Amino acid sequence: MYCKLPLLTALAACITSVVSEDLGFPLFAYGKVAKSGLRLSYADGLAYIGGFPSFAKEAVNITLSLAEGDDKFVAKGNSTGTAPSLSSKPTMYVDVTEGASNPVGFTTDNETLPSGATAVGFGLYGGWVFHKQQNSSLEMKFIATPTNETGIFLVKWNAAATKASDDIAISLRTQVPVALYE
Ligand SMILES: *[C@@H]1O[C@H](CO)[C@@H](O)[C@H](O)[C@H]1NC(C)=O
Ligand SMILES: *[C@@H]1O[C@H](CO)[C@@H](O)[C@H](O)[C@H]1NC(C)=O
Numbered sequence: 001m002y003c004k005l006p007l008l009t010a011l012a013a014c015i016t017s018v019v020s021e022d023l024g025f026p027l028f029a030y031g032k033v034a035k036s037g038l039r040l041s042y043a044d045g046l047a048y049i050g051g052f053p054s055f056a057k058e059a060v061n062i063t064l065s066l067a068e069g070d071d072k073f074v075a076k077g078n079s080t081g082t083a084p085s086l087s088s089k090p091t092m093y094v095d096v097t098e099g100a101s102n103p104v105g106f107t108t109d110n111e112t113l114p115s116g117a118t119a120v121g122f123g124l125y126g127g128w129v130f131h132k133q134q135n136s137s138l139e140m141k142f143i144a145t146p147t148n149e150t151g152i153f154l155v156k157w158n159a160a161a162t163k164a165s166d167d168i169a170i171s172l173r174t175q176v177p178v179a180l181y182e
């Protein structure tokens with residue numbers, strides 16, 4: 001998905017959406033992956049939806065915070081969570097290399113990002129996660145790729161013009177699925 005919105009509009013949306021900074025907000029994936037949104041989780045440094053992959057050493061539901069005056073998404077785990085690597089406050093990254101379709105992950109500032117990846121340029125536009133590179137439009141290019149475990153998907157950033165046949169376009173939103181209220 002491609003949104004051509006003026007930068008100032010986007011910035012205004014970012015500022016107004018920084019509401020619950022301490023607790024952060026959960027993200028849910030919407031699209032043709034499930035009837036309602038699937039919670040974004042963290043497993044061994046990568047983003048998944050649909051549950052925790054059993055092959056992961058660390059897997060936990062996360063909330064994210066948009067660091068004040070910044071355009072980074074900081075991941076936080078539940079304090080009772082079993083992901084010690086989250087204590088270093090990793091930030092989300094996407095690989096923006098042209099033609100790439102690589103996993104969305106989390107890294108600490110002191111660690112080197114994968115080649116072609118960037119941890120800056122994130123924001124919320126009306127509750128929808130976007131990434132924006134300098135001088136370009138807002139982009140929402142998240143896709144879900146099935147893992148080898150039923151119902152669990154790896155979240156990727158699709159910088160490529162095409163996607164593989166089993167990839168599903170998703171949007172990441174702060175919107176809590178209606179089903180969770182029931
Ligand atoms: C993770 O989040 C999902 C969706 O909100 C929930 O069903 C599940 O119980 C949570 N898991 C843990 C361990 O908190
Ligand atoms: C942490 O997990 C507990 C138990 O699943 C839950 O009651 C609590 O709301 C969670 N806190 C956050 C900040 O997600």
Ligand SMILES: *[C@@H]1O[C@H](CO)[C@@H](O)[C@H](O)[C@H]1NC(C)=O
Pocket residue numbers: 088108110111
């Ligand atoms: C990065 O910083 C965290 C927290 O200070 C530390 O636990 C981790 O070992 C550091 N990683 C590297 C590669 O230096």
Ligand SMILES: *[C@@H]1O[C@H](CO)[C@@H](O)[C@H](O)[C@H]1NC(C)=O
Pocket residue numbers: 134135
């Ligand atoms: C972005 O645009 C500004 C003004 O047109 C220009 O000075 C700057 O070099 C551009 N940056 C990139 C990365 O293209």
Ligand SMILES: *[C@@H]1O[C@H](CO)[C@@H](O)[C@H](O)[C@H]1NC(C)=O
Pocket residue numbers: 055148
């Ligand atoms: C499933 O995929 C993960 C990650 O690629 C891998 O580590 C694991 O061995 C795979 N499990 C099976 C049963 O193929």
